[in-house]
Amino acid sequence: MSKQKNHGYKKPKNNPPRSEKPHGKKVPSQSKGKQKSGTGLQRGGKPVTAEVTCTGLSDEGKGIAEWKGKQLEIPHLLPGETAEVNVFQRGQYVNAEVKHVITPAGERVDPPCPYYYECGGCQLQHMSNEAQSRFKQETIDTLMKPFGKPDSILTMDHPYDYRNKSHTTFGMNHKRQVIGGLYAQNTHDIISMDRCLIHDPKSDEIAETIKDYMRNSKMQPYHEDTGQGFLRHVLIKVGKISGGIMVVLVAASSEFKGKNKFVKELRRVHPEITTMLLNVNKRDTSVILGDQEQVLFGKGTITDTLCGLTFEISAKSFYQINPVQTEKLYGRAIEMAELTGEETVIDAYCGIGTIGLVASQKAGKVIGVEVNKDAIRDAIRNSKRNGVTNARFHQGDAGEFMVDMASRGEKADVVIMDPPRSGSDEAFLSSVVKLKPKRVVYVSCNPETQARDLKYLVEHGYEVEGLQPVDMFPQTYHVESVAKLVLKDVT
Template sequence: MNDKKSKKEQKTSFCPVAGKCGGCQLQNMTYERQLGFKEAKVVKLLGKYCHVDNIIGMEHPFHYRNKVQAAFGSTRGGKIISGVYQSKSHRIVCIDRCRIEDRKADEIIVTIRSMMPKYRMTAYNEDRGTGFLRHVLVKRGFKSGEIMVVLVTGTVVFPGKNAFIKELLEIHPEITTIVQNINNSDTSMVLGETEKVLYGKGHINDSLCGCVFGISPKSFYQINPIQTEKLYNKAMEFANLTGKETVIDAYCGIGTIGIVAAKEAKQVIGVELNRDAVHDAIANAKLNDTKNIRFYCADAGEFMVDMASNGEKADIVFMDPPRAGSDKAFLSSVVTLSPKKIVYISCNPETQARDLSFLVRNGYKVRKIQPVDMFPHTAHVECIALLTRVK
């Protein structure tokens, strides 16, 4: 690539708040260079275990985030602003449009901000703990097109609520449901415990890999559905299910991987510590009429040790831990259960490398590694590893 072309491509990718936001660390690289950078990172960390397949990128790596979250505040002059927190601070960078966020979600957030003065609606002040609107969260179903708007407020009282909702729906009739989430705690957590459905059913549906999933304000759902389908399809390819297997879906969340796997497995057991997520997972299994899956609210590691103690076996374990990876107790429990295969999906190849080292020392061999670019223009890379038991 010549320098002239490289500079031109860097210029066209420039974001006006790049220096403040900090969200898209690689945006001044061409997308091809980003993919090369991420693949090289995975090779460096995991290449000693086996060959690393070429990274799976996006055909159109923009506006992929189906979940958009905006913090609200005010300038010293009293102007209401919304956007993201500046890197390593709690100062809000005002953003109207973002090249990786869903366009419609951005439009709705800007509309809400512009309506606030008319309804004498104040933005929350973190320092004083006063004000009304703290955050707006918009989730959009990629295939269903359904849109959920969550208004996170500092108080239960919502002045002019009915008129505000009516006008918002007149401007954006595409909105499926509106929820008020009350968060009056001095916390960095976005969502509070209490919710009130203001319009619609309080959740939306979307489909993934031929299955339907309900998405609530608090439920975790992958933010890039196009790449998630590629990720899950590759994970199923690695698992190579025949219909005879007992599968464990550890860290199962709302049941996405387990329900997809249940189409090809004999039975699936999903284990998750978050009670709300388990509730959503059970509802999702019913939504898909999936009868060969069970969900348990438990620590996945302890659950697998109990299975082994009772003489029960699993053929495959799917594990998709948080960025911190798995702790030694969990990995030891996997080894104790001794499945024939482990499909390890990671959002952090550094902690995945550490965990693979433990599993390799305890009777497993890494057979395949597949990086997937789930978050274009950021430094993050997802990675699937297939391990098989060798002793």
């Protein structure tokens, strides 16, 4: 059985993978020789043990197998493998988890992360890197089959340590000791962990220092059920090129006792931190950041470089998580736009202006449109910071903006669209059709909704001329896709 390298990770001493409910019962740790699914399975009663053979993978990388005439989707199972599984039934719902792999596939590897089978944040660490790439390529090939053959997926040389943003949640274990880590998938059970292999290592080091500080001081973690305590989360953003580091303490109260001492101590241990903020979130919500914010040290923002441009990043700014792969993604998108320096480009869903400002280097004029007011403010600031004079940013609905352009007889040569995971709605797509740009470059973080939207555009006068998958999130089932569409010659 082949194995991946451990990438320098050292398993923590006396700290086995463990998920715990804050102030509550300890969830049993992973049993020897068994895998915990980490997927929030709906268990009902005593499980039934069965032997199954995996015949394929779902879009989420789960193994597909048949049991008593029903199709099971089983995490951590690979095609061709025979395994003993636990099957859970609750009414009409059936779930399963691997108990023991009887005949492992050649592509199976030992996950380098000791928390893998509990966490659920990564879904593919049990697959070799080559198998992961092939799985994602086949996913895109299948979804995009009606539109043509996609190019080969753009992969990452070092598929770890890539996330420039991380957040750690804090709580108490059953021994009333401070713990910090990530929620197990689909739960609010904290997995006590000191390292996530896809985080920037420096962010995890800082989170560990904060955890140690809490254990040696009176700073208490927030408890969701009682509403008592202070610190809820720590959000850390790292400028991969600039080296700037932002630490955001997300607290339940603006009253921060010992604030100066905390800032001084954290800076002493980590002088590389360039700014610290206190964000107050008093709401009973799964949303991490609240509306109230206070700068504790530094400017309150960091900067980073992407595609040769400098971007200012605030606590609430959306900035691509994996800048190494983002440069590949944006580079391919700009190629597909076929810019010569004369075109008018619409950057729909423009956010803080990243892809629009990159496009401005080769376009005649860029118009960015975004409904989020704060994002537009950041986009304008980033435009000025980089001395860009041929880009303008507007706050509003991009679809309505393009309909207004069409009604005034104005033209756009290219529309670049990067919608959320839900994709675009028919109102937006119809506005693209009304404006009739020569080319549409569709950047997607959800190829399934992208395929749906491409079907609409193809039915309304466009044809797909290029498809490029990009592995933006190695070790997970997520894959991004860029599509190039051109307007058919209606004459």
